[in-house]
């Protein structure tokens with residue numbers, strides 16, 4: 001089912017928590033609103049669910065207006081499934097009871113069959129008789145997802161569903177949740193402040209800042225072609241170094257000319273901050289570009305090095321961890337950029 005949000009605005013005491021938010025999610029797509037704490041993600045989700053009333057704009061599902069000028073469909077009539085951060089399972093019902101709770105409209109056989117189907121979908125078929133307090137956090141969150149999916153909602157909303165789980169469980173569960181949503185063909189919208197989670201689950205991600213959407217795009221494009229400096233900073237690692245534009249495909253910097261298509265056009269001669277991602281920098285012992293190692297962080301397959309250029313500007317480099325270079329030592333680098341991300345230098 002297609003979800004369309006147009007100009008959604010919600011203010012509290014004159015402050016706009018959500019300010020003119022517009023995006024569309026196609027049927028079967030998984031979207032994500034990503035942004036720092038307080039940017040308005042949860043408020044947007046609550047408006048879509050119907051727990052909160054927008055002050056302006058319109059929300060529609062499959063062409064039906066759920067909220068808009070003169071229209072408000074109450075939450076229980078929106079056919080939306082919710083998965084919350086704190087699972088919100090019924091403690092006095094077992095897993096099977098929790099999942100079949102929303103299926104009371106069906107006859108017994110159909111209800112049992114559907115509950116079994118969604119429990120198998122989330123890999124919990126074996127635990128149907130357990131109670132919530134006999135389950136791990138990750139298992140409880142799977143039950144919450146199965147419960148939300150069981151009545152075949154037109155849209156599933158997930159509000160920071162993994163934030164109370166530890167990192168290892170989060171990673172695995174994020175992949176499993178995506179697989180389950182895709183197998184169901186569900187249209188879903190997640191909110192999170194964790195970009196790894198957004199990358200692991202969503203087809204489309206909207207980066208929010210102070211109630212506004214900065215970019216609604218694929219994870220790849222957010223990373224490689226950020227529309228704003230905020231998105232460039234918020235999504236992925238990297239550092240900006242100063243330079244000036246020397247043509248359509250060339251920026252002069254202290255590392256020499258850097259070549260590649262500029263993702264946003266800038267006038268020749270413009271002073272820019274050029275974004276260098278850790279994967280744009282390759283260690284090359286023979287290179288005349290010498291840097292000093294300020295810091296390093298072991299990430300298993302790679303080290304993330306913080307390097308100082310001769311001017312003192314810093315860049316990050318992601319380097320296979322076969323070689324272990326000392327902090328304080330020198331490292332030769334060269335750049336391998338395919339496209340250039342630069343923003344006009346702020347005064």
Ligand code: ATP
Pocket residue numbers: 012016017035036037038039040041042043044193
């Ligand atoms: P977090 O990740 O911390 O949950 P968020 O991006 O989900 O943040 P919201 O919860 O949507 O942000 O809040 C956005 C802004 O609106 C914040 O400044 C918050 O203080 C404010 N706000 C949210 N709900 C209310 C409310 N009921 N009354 C007054 N202000 C509110």
